[in-house]
Amino acid sequence: MMAAGAALDVAGLTRAFGGVHAVREAGLHVAPGEVRAVIGPNGAGKTTLFALIGGQLAADAGTVRLDGRRIDRLPPHRRAGLGVAVVFQAARVFTGLTARENVMVGAHAVTAAGFVAAALRLPVHHREERLIRARADECLARTGLTAWADRPAGELPLGQQRALQLARALCGRPRLLLLDEPASGLRAAERERLAGLIASLRADGLTILLVEHDVAFVMRLADRITVLHLGRVIADGPPARVRADPAVIAAYLGSTVERRAAA
Numbered sequence: 001m002m003a004a005g006a007a008l009d010v011a012g013l014t015r016a017f018g019g020v021h022a023v024r025e026a027g028l029h030v031a032p033g034e035v036r037a038v039i040g041p042n043g044a045g046k047t048t049l050f051a052l053i054g055g056q057l058a059a060d061a062g063t064v065r066l067d068g069r070r071i072d073r074l075p076p077h078r079r080a081g082l083g084v085a086v087v088f089q090a091a092r093v094f095t096g097l098t099a100r101e102n103v104m105v106g107a108h109a110v111t112a113a114g115f116v117a118a119a120l121r122l123p124v125h126h127r128e129e130r131l132i133r134a135r136a137d138e139c140l141a142r143t144g145l146t147a148w149a150d151r152p153a154g155e156l157p158l159g160q161q162r163a164l165q166l167a168r169a170l171c172g173r174p175r176l177l178l179l180d181e182p183a184s185g186l187r188a189a190e191r192e193r194l195a196g197l198i199a200s201l202r203a204d205g206l207t208i209l210l211v212e213h214d215v216a217f218v219m220r221l222a223d224r225i226t227v228l229h230l231g232r233v234i235a236d237g238p239p240a241r242v243r244a245d246p247a248v249i250a251a252y253l254g255s256t257v258e259r260r261a262a263a
């Protein structure tokens with residue numbers, strides 16, 4: 001059911017907010033089917049980087065390529081149509097809709113007929129609706145949520161709500177999935193389940209970018225790690241090498257000292 005993972009190439013990507021250089025000349029290459037973790041101290045630019053790739057923010061400079069095709073000037077829905085899905089940390093489920101309806105919304109966002117046909121009640125809409133419902137049920141099954149399909153999303157435990165956000169993203173048939181702190185706030189058992197789910201998506205060949213503060217989670221899941229500090233990429237490589245990198249250790253120690261000093 002999964003589309004093949006796409007390659008992501010980012011070069012010279014830059015975005016400032018007033019005088020704050022949130023992302024500065026960032027570059028990374030992510031191979032198809034890779035799980036890439038993006039880590040860095042608070043304010044390093046991780047969420048901004050994701051928004052620049054997803055198109056929610058426009059870059060001041062630089063390029064983003066999906067399988068070699070430039071997407072950095074496209075609006076978010078066009079990038080989504082090409083297979084880029086971003087699940088932001090602040091993303092919420094629609095608590096009043098059922099789990100299935102939440103996932104169906106994800107599919108509507110990228111279907112051709114979409115909401116216009118729905119509003120006009122065109123025949124194409126009914127056919128599409130059935131297809132989307134079937135697709136939503138596949139995505140619910142894929143994320144272990146079949147038993148929750150008809151429950152209001154607000155009644156789902158937090159771990160299942162995270163899985164639901166993933167299911168909603170999967171419904172758009174992504175080829176590149178960006179997850180901003182998917183494990184934050186989850187208990188150990190829920191983290192385990194989520195890690196298993198992400199590993200199984202990787203096994204299907206999906207390319208995944210992951211921002212995560214839980215180092216153990218990252219070390220276990222990621223093929224490679226990119227480290228951002230003050231908007232710049234300061235390290236990039238396999239987990240064991242990045243963990244031992246003096247520049248990475250200094251960046252984290254520095255930010256810890258700054259936080260202590262500020263406290």
Ligand SMILES: Nc1ncnc2c1ncn2[C@@H]1O[C@H](COP(=O)(O)OP(=O)(O)OP(=O)(O)O)[C@@H](O)[C@H]1O
Nearest residue numbers: 017020021022040041042043044045046047048049
């Ligand atoms: N919309 C905005 N307006 C102004 N400044 C912003 C905006 N978004 C981000 N910034 C600033 O850009 C820098 C990078 O922020 P960003 O949220 O990308 O970091 P982050 O690595 O995701 O941080 P965290 O780990 O705390 O989530 C920070 O200094 C932040 O204050």
